[in-house]
Amino acid sequence: MTFQITVQPSGHQFSCEEDETVLAAAMRAGVGLPYGCKNGACSSCKGKVVAGGVTHKAHQQRALPPEEEAAGLSLFCCATPHSDLVIEAREVAGSSDYPLKKMPSRVATLEKVAPDVVVISLQLPANETLKYRAGQYIEFMLRDGKRRSYSMATAPDGGPITLHIRHMPGGLFTDQVFSTMKERDILRFEGPLGTFFVREDSDKPMVLLASGTGFAPIKAIVEHMAGIKSERKMVLYWGGRRPRDLYMDALCRQWAQDLPNFDYVPVISNALPEDNWTGRDGFVHQAVMADLPDLSGHQVYACGAPIMVESAKRDFVQRCRLPEDEFYADAFTTEADLANP
Structure with missing residues:
Protein backbone atom coordinates (compact mmCIF):
# COMPACT_ATOMS: atom_id res chain seq x y z
CA MET A 1 0.00 0.00 0.00
CA THR A 2 1.16 3.54 -0.76
CA PHE A 3 0.55 6.46 1.60
CA GLN A 4 0.71 10.21 1.04
CA ILE A 5 3.00 12.29 3.26
CA THR A 6 2.46 16.04 3.62
CA VAL A 7 5.17 18.17 5.21
CA GLN A 8 4.33 21.28 7.21
CA PRO A 9 4.95 24.16 6.97
CA SER A 10 6.26 23.80 3.37
CA GLY A 11 3.28 21.88 2.02
CA HIS A 12 5.57 19.50 0.11
CA GLN A 13 4.07 16.08 -0.56
CA PHE A 14 5.53 12.69 -1.44
CA SER A 15 4.45 9.06 -1.51
CA CYS A 16 5.70 6.40 0.89
CA GLU A 17 5.29 2.63 0.73
CA GLU A 18 4.08 0.89 3.87
CA ASP A 19 7.40 -0.92 4.36
CA GLU A 20 9.48 2.20 3.61
CA THR A 21 10.68 4.73 6.16
CA VAL A 22 9.45 8.30 5.89
CA LEU A 23 13.03 9.53 5.49
CA ALA A 24 13.85 7.05 2.70
CA ALA A 25 10.73 8.09 0.81
CA ALA A 26 11.54 11.78 1.27
CA MET A 27 15.07 11.27 -0.03
CA ARG A 28 13.72 9.35 -3.03
CA ALA A 29 11.38 12.25 -3.77
CA GLY A 30 14.04 14.92 -3.32
CA VAL A 31 12.39 16.41 -0.22
CA GLY A 32 15.11 17.69 2.13
CA LEU A 33 14.22 16.36 5.57
CA PRO A 34 17.15 16.69 7.99
CA TYR A 35 19.02 13.51 8.92
CA GLY A 36 22.34 12.16 10.09
CA CYS A 37 22.93 8.52 10.99
CA LYS A 38 19.80 7.04 9.32
CA ASN A 39 19.64 4.32 12.00
CA GLY A 40 17.71 5.81 14.91
CA ALA A 41 20.64 6.90 17.03
CA CYS A 42 21.37 10.60 16.52
CA SER A 43 17.89 12.26 16.52
CA SER A 44 18.78 14.65 13.67
CA CYS A 45 15.64 13.56 11.78
CA LYS A 46 13.26 14.06 14.69
CA GLY A 47 9.96 15.74 13.81
CA LYS A 48 6.30 15.59 14.73
CA VAL A 49 3.46 13.49 13.38
CA VAL A 50 0.53 15.92 13.25
CA ALA A 51 -1.98 13.51 11.70
CA GLY A 52 -1.83 9.79 10.98
CA GLY A 53 0.21 7.05 12.58
CA VAL A 54 3.66 5.45 12.31
CA THR A 55 5.45 2.42 13.66
CA HIS A 56 9.07 2.80 14.71
CA LYS A 57 11.72 0.22 13.92
CA ALA A 58 14.53 -0.41 16.42
CA HIS A 59 16.10 2.84 17.64
CA GLN A 60 18.00 4.37 20.52
CA GLN A 61 15.71 5.28 23.38
CA ARG A 62 17.78 8.37 24.13
CA ALA A 63 17.10 9.59 20.58
CA LEU A 64 13.33 9.22 21.08
CA PRO A 65 12.30 8.72 24.72
CA PRO A 66 8.88 7.09 25.28
CA GLU A 67 7.36 10.33 26.54
CA GLU A 68 8.35 12.13 23.32
CA GLU A 69 6.93 9.33 21.17
CA ALA A 70 3.70 9.52 23.18
CA ALA A 71 3.60 13.26 22.47
CA GLY A 72 3.68 12.61 18.72
CA LEU A 73 7.39 13.07 18.03
CA SER A 74 9.01 10.68 15.58
CA LEU A 75 12.36 9.60 14.19
CA PHE A 76 11.60 9.65 10.50
CA CYS A 77 14.63 7.51 9.64
CA CYS A 78 13.01 4.50 11.31
CA ALA A 79 9.29 5.39 11.12
CA THR A 80 7.07 3.52 8.68
CA PRO A 81 3.52 4.79 8.05
CA HIS A 82 0.30 2.87 8.46
CA SER A 83 -1.85 5.71 7.10
CA ASP A 84 -1.51 8.97 5.22
CA LEU A 85 0.56 11.39 7.30
CA VAL A 86 0.87 15.08 8.00
CA ILE A 87 4.28 15.71 9.54
CA GLU A 88 5.99 18.79 10.90
CA ALA A 89 9.67 19.06 10.01
CA ARG A 90 12.23 21.72 9.23
CA GLU A 91 13.41 21.10 5.68
CA VAL A 92 17.02 21.68 4.68
CA ALA A 93 17.51 23.77 1.57
CA GLY A 94 20.15 22.42 -0.78
CA SER A 95 20.36 18.94 0.75
CA SER A 96 19.21 17.26 -2.46
CA ASP A 97 21.03 19.52 -4.93
CA TYR A 98 23.62 16.88 -5.78
CA PRO A 99 22.61 13.47 -7.10
CA LEU A 100 23.15 10.38 -5.00
CA LYS A 101 25.69 8.13 -6.71
CA LYS A 102 26.92 4.57 -6.26
CA MET A 103 30.42 4.08 -7.57
CA PRO A 104 33.62 2.12 -7.10
CA SER A 105 36.79 3.77 -5.82
CA ARG A 106 40.38 2.71 -5.42
CA VAL A 107 42.42 3.20 -2.26
CA ALA A 108 45.12 5.64 -3.37
CA THR A 109 46.94 6.12 -0.06
CA LEU A 110 46.77 4.90 3.53
CA GLU A 111 48.48 7.04 6.18
CA LYS A 112 48.49 6.26 9.90
CA VAL A 113 48.31 9.66 11.63
CA ALA A 114 47.74 8.35 15.16
CA PRO A 115 47.94 4.91 16.80
CA ASP A 116 44.22 4.41 16.12
CA VAL A 117 43.54 6.75 13.17
CA VAL A 118 44.20 6.17 9.47
CA VAL A 119 43.67 8.71 6.69
CA ILE A 120 42.49 7.07 3.46
CA SER A 121 42.58 8.84 0.11
CA LEU A 122 40.22 7.55 -2.58
CA GLN A 123 40.73 7.64 -6.33
CA LEU A 124 37.49 7.79 -8.33
CA PRO A 125 37.04 6.21 -11.76
CA ALA A 126 38.34 8.19 -14.72
CA ASN A 127 35.98 11.01 -15.77
CA GLU A 128 33.89 10.54 -12.60
CA THR A 129 33.38 13.21 -9.94
CA LEU A 130 31.41 13.34 -6.72
CA LYS A 131 29.70 16.63 -6.06
CA TYR A 132 28.94 17.21 -2.38
CA ARG A 133 28.75 19.84 0.34
CA ALA A 134 31.53 20.18 2.89
CA GLY A 135 30.40 18.20 5.94
CA GLN A 136 28.54 15.42 4.13
CA TYR A 137 29.47 11.73 4.21
CA ILE A 138 29.56 8.58 2.12
CA GLU A 139 28.56 5.01 2.96
CA PHE A 140 30.80 2.09 2.06
CA MET A 141 28.78 -0.87 0.80
CA LEU A 142 30.27 -4.04 2.25
CA ARG A 143 29.94 -7.52 0.82
CA ASP A 144 27.41 -8.75 3.40
CA GLY A 145 25.01 -5.89 2.65
CA LYS A 146 26.06 -3.86 5.68
CA ARG A 147 27.19 -0.25 5.39
CA ARG A 148 29.66 1.97 7.19
CA SER A 149 29.54 5.78 7.08
CA TYR A 150 32.50 8.19 6.97
CA SER A 151 32.59 11.94 6.50
CA MET A 152 34.64 13.43 3.73
CA ALA A 153 37.56 15.37 5.17
CA THR A 154 38.32 17.44 2.10
CA ALA A 155 36.59 20.43 0.54
CA PRO A 156 34.45 19.69 -2.53
CA ASP A 157 36.89 21.34 -4.91
CA GLY A 158 37.49 18.44 -7.27
CA GLY A 159 40.55 17.09 -5.46
CA PRO A 160 40.94 13.59 -3.99
CA ILE A 161 38.45 12.49 -1.34
CA THR A 162 40.01 11.68 2.02
CA LEU A 163 38.46 10.03 5.08
CA HIS A 164 39.61 9.81 8.71
CA ILE A 165 38.97 6.32 10.10
CA ARG A 166 39.37 5.43 13.77
CA HIS A 167 40.01 1.81 14.69
CA MET A 168 37.13 0.22 16.60
CA PRO A 169 38.55 -3.14 17.78
CA GLY A 170 36.28 -5.89 16.52
CA GLY A 171 34.73 -3.55 13.99
CA LEU A 172 33.66 -5.22 10.74
CA PHE A 173 35.23 -2.53 8.55
CA THR A 174 37.91 -0.90 10.70
CA ASP A 175 39.59 -4.20 11.53
CA GLN A 176 40.03 -4.65 7.79
CA VAL A 177 41.37 -1.09 7.38
CA PHE A 178 44.00 -1.60 10.08
CA SER A 179 45.05 -5.12 9.12
CA THR A 180 44.58 -6.22 5.52
CA MET A 181 43.63 -3.12 3.51
CA LYS A 182 46.27 -1.93 1.07
CA GLU A 183 46.69 0.61 -1.68
CA ARG A 184 44.79 -0.14 -4.90
CA ASP A 185 42.05 -2.07 -3.07
CA ILE A 186 38.58 -1.41 -4.49
CA LEU A 187 35.81 -0.01 -2.28
CA ARG A 188 32.23 0.70 -3.36
CA PHE A 189 30.34 3.59 -1.83
CA GLU A 190 27.18 5.67 -2.07
CA GLY A 191 26.99 9.42 -1.53
CA PRO A 192 26.77 12.23 -0.82
CA LEU A 193 24.63 11.82 2.28
CA GLY A 194 23.65 13.91 5.29
CA THR A 195 22.38 17.39 6.02
CA PHE A 196 25.40 18.50 8.06
CA PHE A 197 26.91 21.32 6.03
CA VAL A 198 27.42 25.08 6.26
CA ARG A 199 24.37 27.28 5.85
CA GLU A 200 26.00 29.82 3.57
CA ASP A 201 23.05 32.21 3.60
CA SER A 202 24.13 33.41 7.05
CA ASP A 203 26.97 35.66 8.12
CA LYS A 204 26.82 34.67 11.80
CA PRO A 205 30.10 33.68 13.50
Whole structure:
Protein backbone atom coordinates (compact mmCIF):
# COMPACT_ATOMS: atom_id res chain seq x y z
CA MET A 1 0.00 0.00 0.00
CA THR A 2 1.16 3.54 -0.76
CA PHE A 3 0.55 6.46 1.60
CA GLN A 4 0.71 10.21 1.04
CA ILE A 5 3.00 12.29 3.26
CA THR A 6 2.46 16.04 3.62
CA VAL A 7 5.17 18.17 5.21
CA GLN A 8 4.33 21.28 7.21
CA PRO A 9 4.95 24.16 6.97
CA SER A 10 6.26 23.80 3.37
CA GLY A 11 3.28 21.88 2.02
CA HIS A 12 5.57 19.50 0.11
CA GLN A 13 4.07 16.08 -0.56
CA PHE A 14 5.53 12.69 -1.44
CA SER A 15 4.45 9.06 -1.51
CA CYS A 16 5.70 6.40 0.89
CA GLU A 17 5.29 2.63 0.73
CA GLU A 18 4.08 0.89 3.87
CA ASP A 19 7.40 -0.92 4.36
CA GLU A 20 9.48 2.20 3.61
CA THR A 21 10.68 4.73 6.16
CA VAL A 22 9.45 8.30 5.89
CA LEU A 23 13.03 9.53 5.49
CA ALA A 24 13.85 7.05 2.70
CA ALA A 25 10.73 8.09 0.81
CA ALA A 26 11.54 11.78 1.27
CA MET A 27 15.07 11.27 -0.03
CA ARG A 28 13.72 9.35 -3.03
CA ALA A 29 11.38 12.25 -3.77
CA GLY A 30 14.04 14.92 -3.32
CA VAL A 31 12.39 16.41 -0.22
CA GLY A 32 15.11 17.69 2.13
CA LEU A 33 14.22 16.36 5.57
CA PRO A 34 17.15 16.69 7.99
CA TYR A 35 19.02 13.51 8.92
CA GLY A 36 22.34 12.16 10.09
CA CYS A 37 22.93 8.52 10.99
CA LYS A 38 19.80 7.04 9.32
CA ASN A 39 19.64 4.32 12.00
CA GLY A 40 17.71 5.81 14.91
CA ALA A 41 20.64 6.90 17.03
CA CYS A 42 21.37 10.60 16.52
CA SER A 43 17.89 12.26 16.52
CA SER A 44 18.78 14.65 13.67
CA CYS A 45 15.64 13.56 11.78
CA LYS A 46 13.26 14.06 14.69
CA GLY A 47 9.96 15.74 13.81
CA LYS A 48 6.30 15.59 14.73
CA VAL A 49 3.46 13.49 13.38
CA VAL A 50 0.53 15.92 13.25
CA ALA A 51 -1.98 13.51 11.70
CA GLY A 52 -1.83 9.79 10.98
CA GLY A 53 0.21 7.05 12.58
CA VAL A 54 3.66 5.45 12.31
CA THR A 55 5.45 2.42 13.66
CA HIS A 56 9.07 2.80 14.71
CA LYS A 57 11.72 0.22 13.92
CA ALA A 58 14.53 -0.41 16.42
CA HIS A 59 16.10 2.84 17.64
CA GLN A 60 18.00 4.37 20.52
CA GLN A 61 15.71 5.28 23.38
CA ARG A 62 17.78 8.37 24.13
CA ALA A 63 17.10 9.59 20.58
CA LEU A 64 13.33 9.22 21.08
CA PRO A 65 12.30 8.72 24.72
CA PRO A 66 8.88 7.09 25.28
CA GLU A 67 7.36 10.33 26.54
CA GLU A 68 8.35 12.13 23.32
CA GLU A 69 6.93 9.33 21.17
CA ALA A 70 3.70 9.52 23.18
CA ALA A 71 3.60 13.26 22.47
CA GLY A 72 3.68 12.61 18.72
CA LEU A 73 7.39 13.07 18.03
CA SER A 74 9.01 10.68 15.58
CA LEU A 75 12.36 9.60 14.19
CA PHE A 76 11.60 9.65 10.50
CA CYS A 77 14.63 7.51 9.64
CA CYS A 78 13.01 4.50 11.31
CA ALA A 79 9.29 5.39 11.12
CA THR A 80 7.07 3.52 8.68
CA PRO A 81 3.52 4.79 8.05
CA HIS A 82 0.30 2.87 8.46
CA SER A 83 -1.85 5.71 7.10
CA ASP A 84 -1.51 8.97 5.22
CA LEU A 85 0.56 11.39 7.30
CA VAL A 86 0.87 15.08 8.00
CA ILE A 87 4.28 15.71 9.54
CA GLU A 88 5.99 18.79 10.90
CA ALA A 89 9.67 19.06 10.01
CA ARG A 90 12.23 21.72 9.23
CA GLU A 91 13.41 21.10 5.68
CA VAL A 92 17.02 21.68 4.68
CA ALA A 93 17.51 23.77 1.57
CA GLY A 94 20.15 22.42 -0.78
CA SER A 95 20.36 18.94 0.75
CA SER A 96 19.21 17.26 -2.46
CA ASP A 97 21.03 19.52 -4.93
CA TYR A 98 23.62 16.88 -5.78
CA PRO A 99 22.61 13.47 -7.10
CA LEU A 100 23.15 10.38 -5.00
CA LYS A 101 25.69 8.13 -6.71
CA LYS A 102 26.92 4.57 -6.26
CA MET A 103 30.42 4.08 -7.57
CA PRO A 104 33.62 2.12 -7.10
CA SER A 105 36.79 3.77 -5.82
CA ARG A 106 40.38 2.71 -5.42
CA VAL A 107 42.42 3.20 -2.26
CA ALA A 108 45.12 5.64 -3.37
CA THR A 109 46.94 6.12 -0.06
CA LEU A 110 46.77 4.90 3.53
CA GLU A 111 48.48 7.04 6.18
CA LYS A 112 48.49 6.26 9.90
CA VAL A 113 48.31 9.66 11.63
CA ALA A 114 47.74 8.35 15.16
CA PRO A 115 47.94 4.91 16.80
CA ASP A 116 44.22 4.41 16.12
CA VAL A 117 43.54 6.75 13.17
CA VAL A 118 44.20 6.17 9.47
CA VAL A 119 43.67 8.71 6.69
CA ILE A 120 42.49 7.07 3.46
CA SER A 121 42.58 8.84 0.11
CA LEU A 122 40.22 7.55 -2.58
CA GLN A 123 40.73 7.64 -6.33
CA LEU A 124 37.49 7.79 -8.33
CA PRO A 125 37.04 6.21 -11.76
CA ALA A 126 38.34 8.19 -14.72
CA ASN A 127 35.98 11.01 -15.77
CA GLU A 128 33.89 10.54 -12.60
CA THR A 129 33.38 13.21 -9.94
CA LEU A 130 31.41 13.34 -6.72
CA LYS A 131 29.70 16.63 -6.06
CA TYR A 132 28.94 17.21 -2.38
CA ARG A 133 28.75 19.84 0.34
CA ALA A 134 31.53 20.18 2.89
CA GLY A 135 30.40 18.20 5.94
CA GLN A 136 28.54 15.42 4.13
CA TYR A 137 29.47 11.73 4.21
CA ILE A 138 29.56 8.58 2.12
CA GLU A 139 28.56 5.01 2.96
CA PHE A 140 30.80 2.09 2.06
CA MET A 141 28.78 -0.87 0.80
CA LEU A 142 30.27 -4.04 2.25
CA ARG A 143 29.94 -7.52 0.82
CA ASP A 144 27.41 -8.75 3.40
CA GLY A 145 25.01 -5.89 2.65
CA LYS A 146 26.06 -3.86 5.68
CA ARG A 147 27.19 -0.25 5.39
CA ARG A 148 29.66 1.97 7.19
CA SER A 149 29.54 5.78 7.08
CA TYR A 150 32.50 8.19 6.97
CA SER A 151 32.59 11.94 6.50
CA MET A 152 34.64 13.43 3.73
CA ALA A 153 37.56 15.37 5.17
CA THR A 154 38.32 17.44 2.10
CA ALA A 155 36.59 20.43 0.54
CA PRO A 156 34.45 19.69 -2.53
CA ASP A 157 36.89 21.34 -4.91
CA GLY A 158 37.49 18.44 -7.27
CA GLY A 159 40.55 17.09 -5.46
CA PRO A 160 40.94 13.59 -3.99
CA ILE A 161 38.45 12.49 -1.34
CA THR A 162 40.01 11.68 2.02
CA LEU A 163 38.46 10.03 5.08
CA HIS A 164 39.61 9.81 8.71
CA ILE A 165 38.97 6.32 10.10
CA ARG A 166 39.37 5.43 13.77
CA HIS A 167 40.01 1.81 14.69
CA MET A 168 37.13 0.22 16.60
CA PRO A 169 38.55 -3.14 17.78
CA GLY A 170 36.28 -5.89 16.52
CA GLY A 171 34.73 -3.55 13.99
CA LEU A 172 33.66 -5.22 10.74
CA PHE A 173 35.23 -2.53 8.55
CA THR A 174 37.91 -0.90 10.70
CA ASP A 175 39.59 -4.20 11.53
CA GLN A 176 40.03 -4.65 7.79
CA VAL A 177 41.37 -1.09 7.38
CA PHE A 178 44.00 -1.60 10.08
CA SER A 179 45.05 -5.12 9.12
CA THR A 180 44.58 -6.22 5.52
CA MET A 181 43.63 -3.12 3.51
CA LYS A 182 46.27 -1.93 1.07
CA GLU A 183 46.69 0.61 -1.68
CA ARG A 184 44.79 -0.14 -4.90
CA ASP A 185 42.05 -2.07 -3.07
CA ILE A 186 38.58 -1.41 -4.49
CA LEU A 187 35.81 -0.01 -2.28
CA ARG A 188 32.23 0.70 -3.36
CA PHE A 189 30.34 3.59 -1.83
CA GLU A 190 27.18 5.67 -2.07
CA GLY A 191 26.99 9.42 -1.53
CA PRO A 192 26.77 12.23 -0.82
CA LEU A 193 24.63 11.82 2.28
CA GLY A 194 23.65 13.91 5.29
CA THR A 195 22.38 17.39 6.02
CA PHE A 196 25.40 18.50 8.06
CA PHE A 197 26.91 21.32 6.03
CA VAL A 198 27.42 25.08 6.26
CA ARG A 199 24.37 27.28 5.85
CA GLU A 200 26.00 29.82 3.57
CA ASP A 201 23.05 32.21 3.60
CA SER A 202 24.13 33.41 7.05
CA ASP A 203 26.97 35.66 8.12
CA LYS A 204 26.82 34.67 11.80
CA PRO A 205 30.10 33.68 13.50
CA MET A 206 30.61 29.92 13.44
CA VAL A 207 31.61 27.76 16.40
CA LEU A 208 33.11 24.53 15.06
CA LEU A 209 33.06 21.81 17.71
CA ALA A 210 34.74 18.43 17.23
CA SER A 211 35.77 15.42 19.26
CA GLY A 212 38.15 12.79 17.89
CA THR A 213 37.61 12.01 14.20
CA GLY A 214 34.62 14.33 14.25
CA PHE A 215 37.33 16.69 13.05
CA ALA A 216 37.03 15.20 9.52
CA PRO A 217 33.92 17.06 8.29
CA ILE A 218 34.99 20.16 10.23
CA LYS A 219 38.26 20.10 8.27
CA ALA A 220 36.27 19.99 5.03
CA ILE A 221 34.20 22.96 6.18
CA VAL A 222 37.24 25.07 7.09
CA GLU A 223 38.94 24.28 3.79
CA HIS A 224 35.76 25.10 1.88
CA MET A 225 35.27 28.42 3.65
CA ALA A 226 38.92 29.32 3.07
CA GLY A 227 38.63 28.29 -0.58
CA ILE A 228 35.69 30.61 -1.23
CA LYS A 229 37.45 33.36 0.76
CA SER A 230 34.60 33.67 3.23
CA GLU A 231 35.02 36.43 5.80
CA ARG A 232 32.82 34.74 8.40
CA LYS A 233 34.43 34.36 11.79
CA MET A 234 35.26 30.73 12.68
CA VAL A 235 36.57 29.29 15.94
CA LEU A 236 37.39 25.59 16.20
CA TYR A 237 37.27 23.76 19.54
CA TRP A 238 38.76 20.27 19.08
CA GLY A 239 38.66 17.88 22.00
CA GLY A 240 40.48 14.64 22.72
CA ARG A 241 41.38 12.50 25.69
CA ARG A 242 45.12 12.92 25.14
CA PRO A 243 47.14 15.26 22.89
CA ARG A 244 47.82 12.48 20.37
CA ASP A 245 44.06 12.32 19.68
CA LEU A 246 44.37 15.74 18.00
CA TYR A 247 46.14 14.08 15.11
CA MET A 248 46.21 17.17 12.85
CA ASP A 249 46.93 19.74 15.54
CA ALA A 250 49.77 21.25 13.48
CA LEU A 251 47.42 21.87 10.55
CA CYS A 252 44.92 23.66 12.81
CA ARG A 253 47.66 25.85 14.24
CA GLN A 254 48.76 26.67 10.69
CA TRP A 255 45.19 27.68 9.80
CA ALA A 256 45.17 29.99 12.83
CA GLN A 257 48.28 31.70 11.46
CA ASP A 258 47.18 31.85 7.82
CA LEU A 259 43.43 32.61 8.06
CA PRO A 260 42.63 36.02 9.56
CA ASN A 261 39.10 34.97 10.58
CA PHE A 262 40.00 31.62 12.17
CA ASP A 263 40.89 30.72 15.77
CA TYR A 264 41.77 27.34 17.25
CA VAL A 265 41.29 26.05 20.80
CA PRO A 266 42.53 22.50 21.51
CA VAL A 267 41.07 20.89 24.64
CA ILE A 268 42.29 17.72 26.39
CA SER A 269 40.25 15.82 28.98
CA ASN A 270 42.58 13.08 30.27
CA ALA A 271 46.20 14.11 29.75
CA LEU A 272 48.88 12.01 31.45
CA PRO A 273 51.95 13.51 33.14
CA GLU A 274 54.17 12.34 30.28
CA ASP A 275 52.04 14.34 27.82
CA ASN A 276 53.31 17.61 29.34
CA TRP A 277 50.02 19.22 28.37
CA THR A 278 49.76 22.88 29.35
CA GLY A 279 46.70 23.88 27.31
CA ARG A 280 42.97 23.84 28.05
CA ASP A 281 41.57 20.79 29.80
CA GLY A 282 38.16 19.35 30.59
CA PHE A 283 35.17 18.73 28.34
CA VAL A 284 35.44 20.47 25.00
CA HIS A 285 31.91 21.89 24.93
CA GLN A 286 32.43 23.41 28.37
CA ALA A 287 35.45 25.29 27.02
CA VAL A 288 33.10 26.89 24.49
CA MET A 289 30.71 27.88 27.27
CA ALA A 290 33.53 29.45 29.30
CA ASP A 291 34.70 31.53 26.33
CA LEU A 292 31.31 32.30 24.76
CA PRO A 293 28.63 32.42 27.48
CA ASP A 294 26.25 34.14 25.03
CA LEU A 295 25.80 32.18 21.80
CA SER A 296 22.60 33.94 20.77
CA GLY A 297 24.26 35.42 17.67
CA HIS A 298 26.21 32.32 16.59
CA GLN A 299 25.81 29.13 14.59
CA VAL A 300 27.28 25.92 16.00
CA TYR A 301 28.51 23.00 13.89
CA ALA A 302 29.25 20.01 16.12
CA CYS A 303 30.59 16.60 15.15
CA GLY A 304 31.86 13.66 17.16
CA ALA A 305 30.74 11.29 19.88
CA PRO A 306 26.97 11.28 20.55
CA ILE A 307 27.44 12.19 24.22
CA MET A 308 29.44 15.29 23.27
CA VAL A 309 26.88 16.38 20.66
CA GLU A 310 23.93 15.81 23.00
CA SER A 311 25.60 17.62 25.92
CA ALA A 312 26.61 20.56 23.74
CA LYS A 313 23.14 21.03 22.28
CA ARG A 314 21.45 20.84 25.67
CA ASP A 315 23.85 23.21 27.44
CA PHE A 316 24.27 25.71 24.60
CA VAL A 317 20.51 26.07 24.19
CA GLN A 318 19.60 26.10 27.88
CA ARG A 319 22.54 28.04 29.30
CA CYS A 320 24.13 30.02 26.44
CA ARG A 321 20.99 31.26 24.64
CA LEU A 322 21.84 29.51 21.38
CA PRO A 323 18.75 29.31 19.15
CA GLU A 324 17.96 25.60 18.85
CA ASP A 325 17.67 25.84 15.06
CA GLU A 326 21.22 27.22 14.83
CA PHE A 327 22.77 24.01 16.20
CA TYR A 328 23.84 21.68 13.38
CA ALA A 329 25.33 18.32 14.23
CA ASP A 330 26.57 14.99 13.01
CA ALA A 331 26.85 12.44 15.81
CA PHE A 332 29.31 9.64 14.97
CA THR A 333 27.33 6.56 15.98
CA THR A 334 28.97 3.13 15.98
CA GLU A 335 27.62 -0.40 15.95
CA ALA A 336 28.34 -0.45 19.70
CA ASP A 337 26.07 2.59 20.13
CA LEU A 338 23.30 0.84 18.24
CA ALA A 339 23.67 -2.29 20.33
CA ASN A 340 22.97 -0.35 23.54
CA PRO A 341 19.35 0.88 23.65
